[in-house]
Amino acid sequence: MDRDHGRGAGRTDGPVKGRPMAGDDDADADAPGDALLPVALTWAEYIGRWATDCGGWMQLAGALIDRVGDAVAISQDAQTVERGLRRLARRGHKPGGQYGRWMLRYFGFTSPIEELVKWMGQYHTRFADLPWGFRLEHLMLWNRPPIAESRFASWIQVGIAHAHLGHADLAACKHALAQAERQAPKAGLAAEIECALLRGRIETDAGDHVAADRHYRSIIVQLDSGRLPHADERAYRARLQDQRAHHLTRPLEGEPPRLVEARALYAAIEEEPYIPFVAFRKAVGLAYCAWQLGEVDAAIELATRAAEHAGDGGLLRMRVMALNMLSRVLTGDAARSANQRASRMAVLLEDEDLANRVAQCVPPRAS
Numbered sequence: 001m002d003r004d005h006g007r008g009a010g011r012t013d014g015p016v017k018g019r020p021m022a023g024d025d026d027a028d029a030d031a032p033g034d035a036l037l038p039v040a041l042t043w044a045e046y047i048g049r050w051a052t053d054c055g056g057w058m059q060l061a062g063a064l065i066d067r068v069g070d071a072v073a074i075s076q077d078a079q080t081v082e083r084g085l086r087r088l089a090r091r092g093h094k095p096g097g098q099y100g101r102w103m104l105r106y107f108g109f110t111s112p113i114e115e116l117v118k119w120m121g122q123y124h125t126r127f128a129d130l131p132w133g134f135r136l137e138h139l140m141l142w143n144r145p146p147i148a149e150s151r152f153a154s155w156i157q158v159g160i161a162h163a164h165l166g167h168a169d170l171a172a173c174k175h176a177l178a179q180a181e182r183q184a185p186k187a188g189l190a191a192e193i194e195c196a197l198l199r200g201r202i203e204t205d206a207g208d209h210v211a212a213d214r215h216y217r218s219i220i221v222q223l224d225s226g227r228l229p230h231a232d233e234r235a236y237r238a239r240l241q242d243q244r245a246h247h248l249t250r251p252l253e254g255e256p257p258r259l260v261e262a263r264a265l266y267a268a269i270e271e272e273p274y275i276p277f278v279a280f281r282k283a284v285g286l287a288y289c290a291w292q293l294g295e296v297d298a299a300i301e302l303a304t305r306a307a308e309h310a311g312d313g314g315l316l317r318m319r320v321m322a323l324n325m326l327s328r329v330l331t332g333d334a335a336r337s338a339n340q341r342a343s344r345m346a347v348l349l350e351d352e353d354l355a356n357r358v359a360q361c362v363p364p365r366a367s
Contacts, residue, residue: 040141041113043096047089050107057082067106074102093144104150114152117142121155121180122194123162124235124277129316132350136163154183154191161198168352174202189227193219193236200243209247216244231275238281241265245285249292263289276313280306284318284325291329299329317354320345324358335363 047060054060061081068074075081088099096104109117119125120139127135142148143156157180164173177198184191196215203212219240223233248262266285269278287302307322320342327339339362346355 038116039138040093040144041147042093043091043100043146044089046109046146047085047103049110050103051085057085061085064102064106068102072102091145096145096149100146100149104146109150109152117147117152117155118190121157121159121162121191122235123198124239124315126314126316127159128162128166129314129349131348132163132167132352136160136167139163151183151186154180154187154195157183158191158194158198165198165202166351166353168356170202177202189222189225190232190236193222193228197236197239197243204243204246207252209252212243212247216240234270234275234278238269238278241269242281242285245289249288257292259289259292263293276309277315277318280309280313280315280318280322283309284322287325287329291325296329300326303329316345316349317351320349320351320354320358324361327358327363328361331363336365339363 051057051060054063058078061078064081064085065074065076065078075084084099085103088096088103091097091100120127120142122128130138139156139159143153143160147153147156157176161173161176161180164170164176177195180191181195181199184195196219200212200215200219203209203215219236222228223237223240228236242265245262245265248258248265251257263286266282266289269282269285271279271282283302283306287299287306290296290302291299303322303325306325307319310316310318310322323338323342323345327335327342329335330338339358342358343355346358
């Protein structure tokens with residue numbers, strides 16, 4: 001993955017001060033860029049980089065004329081097109097109009113920008129570990145032209161949906177997700193799967209397992225198509241197995257849990273090559289099943305391993321989940337300590353959904 005997300009984007013509005021987001025080279029679909037996130041991308045930065053790459057404004061105008069060909073009625077005079085591009089560069093985050101549409105269609109974005117926008121939309125990256133307020137503010141800054149008018153707008157919308165769900169604002173989550181779903185086919189298969197997994201979770205939480213299963217069956221077909229990068233395919237398959245297992249471990253009222261079947265789903269998650277998020281998801285799922293089946297020692301070992309995997313990947317929300325699981329399988333002071341640590345981290349992340357789940361698992365005090 002290209003680690004220089006500034007290349008191809010030109011100068012940014014500036015870094016986000018005090019918010020280090022160091023990337024690494026682990027295959028965990030993590031940060032594609034530098035230590036600090038760019039605030040957003042303006043038309044000036046977008047057009048300026050392409051002008052630099054082409055050798056100048058006149059050369060960019062000529063390249064646009066050549067790429068358009070006979071597809072649209074564009075002026076064949078390079079000076080006229082250059083003036084149009086310079087006007088576009090002055091539009092900041094306003095709609096790009098005709099020249100904006102032409103540039104996005106025939107030039108698009110360089111891969112570092114594509115990876116950065118995707119990273120901000122995925123549930124399983126470290127971007128999702130940023131405090132809720134900052135994360136939503138950053139996504140809203142990117143939810144403007146040129147990105148908002150591009151085929152990658154779906155990633156920003158689904159990231160906004162994830163942020164709202166974490167803040168327990170279901171109505172806002174559904175609104176953003178609906179927009180993301182409409183735009184997802186243009187963004188590609190990974191965006192469609194990201195939207196479908198979130199939609200499936202919402203339907204599961206609402207008790208509509210039939211609708212959720214319909215999405216999950218579709219995702220299986222998409223994952224089996226071989227069209228995703230390996231790291232993406234592994235992360236999405238682990239998330240899918242977890243959400244399918246949720247139907248078995250927490251069934252509808254009147255139905256018994258099917259813990260053995262759920263454990264088989266988690267056990268089927270591949271562990272190699274090592275991806276911290278995938279390893280965490282497998283371990284914490286197996287820990288829950290072992291706990292519910294009365295295998296306390298195994299549950300403690302697996303929950304401890306899940307916390308280690310989350311720590312290895314720098315995945316703060318996942319570490320909260322692992323500590324919460326530990327608080328359920330341990331006893332006494334050890335259980336209370338794990339729960340308190342999980343609670344403090346959830347509060348710092350401003351994740352109301354996660355904080356509520358931790359609060360529901362506070363161990364009883366000894367009498």
